[in-house]
Amino acid sequence: MAGVVVVFDFDKTIIDIDSDNWVVDELGATDLFNQLLPTMFWNSLMDRMMKELHAQGKTIEDIEDVLKRVPIHPRVVPAIKTAHSLGCDLRVVSDANLFFIETILNHLGIRDCFTEINTNPSYVDEDGRLRIFPFHDFHSSSHGCNLCPPNMCKGKIIERIQASFAKEGQKRIIYLGDGSGDFCPMSKLKEVDYAMPRKNFPVWDLISKNPELIRAEIHEWTDGNELEPVMLNLIKKITFQDSVQLLSVDCKFETIPMAVHEPLRPALPVNQ
Numbered sequence: 690m691a692g693v694v695v696v697f698d699f700d701k702t703i704i705d706i707d708s709d710n711w712v713v714d715e716l717g718a719t720d721l722f723n724q725l726l727p728t729m730f731w732n733s734l735m736d737r738m739m740k741e742l743h744a745q746g747k748t749i750e751d752i753e754d755v756l757k758r759v760p761i762h763p764r765v766v767p768a769i770k771t772a773h774s775l776g777c778d779l780r781v782v783s784d785a786n787l788f789f790i791e792t793i794l795n796h797l798g799i800r801d802c803f804t805e806i807n808t809n810p811s812y813v814d815e816d817g818r819l820r821i822f823p824f825h826d827f828h829s830s831s832h833g834c835n836l837c838p839p840n841m842c843k844g845k846i847i848e849r850i851q852a853s854f855a856k857e858g859q860k861r862i863i864y865l866g867d868g869s870g871d872f873c874p875m876s877k878l879k880e881v882d883y884a885m886p887r888k889n890f891p892v893w894d895l896i897s898k899n900p901e902l903i904r905a906e907i908h909e910w911t912d913g914n915e916l917e918p919v920m921l922n923l924i925k926k927i928t929f930q931d932s933v934q935l936l937s938v939d940c941k942f943e944t945i946p947m948a949v950h951e952p953l954r955p956a957l958p959v960n961q
């Protein structure tokens with residue numbers, strides 16, 4: 690089903706918690722994080738926290754061990770594997786960072802299910818410290834969206850994905866997310882797409898208050914128990930609709946040559 694692109698937020702969508710908070714809390718740096726949060730952008734703060742943890746002697750292996758223990762609902766990995774096996778194009782759009790996401794997806798054995806991970810870049814420097822950078826370099830220019838944090842507008846990423854369809858043919862998007870940063874990308878979806886906001890989470894509240902800004906059909910979910918059937922039913926629905934459309938296109942093609950070869954054949958009255 691290459692005509693279906695499933696876009697996943699990561700924190701509190703694929704995994705059950707926020708990976709940034711998880712690493713900071715598990716490595717005992719919560720107080721410093723809370724102290725600095727009012728003074729820094731989240732993305733810059735995470736880079737700073739990695740510096741602090743490195744100075745305290747925490748290694749990359751310590752961070753990896755914490756990431757491998759991240760809580761995830763037991764139905765999420767099977768749901769992702771099924772969507773992938775059905776031929777859907779799966780992508781991640783996340784305000785976490787590449788190191789956290791790849792470590793977790795590799796650990797879960799589902800990294801190869803995804804064709805694309807759009808997130809804040811990160812790398813381990815020569816001192817063994819994890820560096821985290823903004824997806825959008827807001828020091829040089831603004832992305833121009835006032836709904837989103839300065840380092841990332843997920844709506845811009847969805848628009849880039851939509852623009853790529855022009856070359857690859859018509860596709861439909863299913864977008865799953867929970868956070869306020871998922872409202873902008875959901876507002877970019879078209880009538881043929883599907884928004885899957887997590888119920889009673891910030892994106893769901895924003896949609897409830899501004900339903901007129903969402904053109905896509907909305908299907909809420911509460912946890913992995915619901916995520917799996919809701920997402921797989923939408924994939925099946927799109928597959929069915931696309932096959933019906935293909936069938937009707939085939940029928941039209943069959944009638945054209947007949948009309949060309951037998952132009953003088955009189956039309957038969959209906960009901961005979």
Ligand SMILES: [Mg+2]
Binds near residue numbers: 699702
């Ligand atoms: Mg999230």
Ligand SMILES: [Zn+2]
Binds near residue numbers: 835836841844845873
């Ligand atoms: Zn935006």
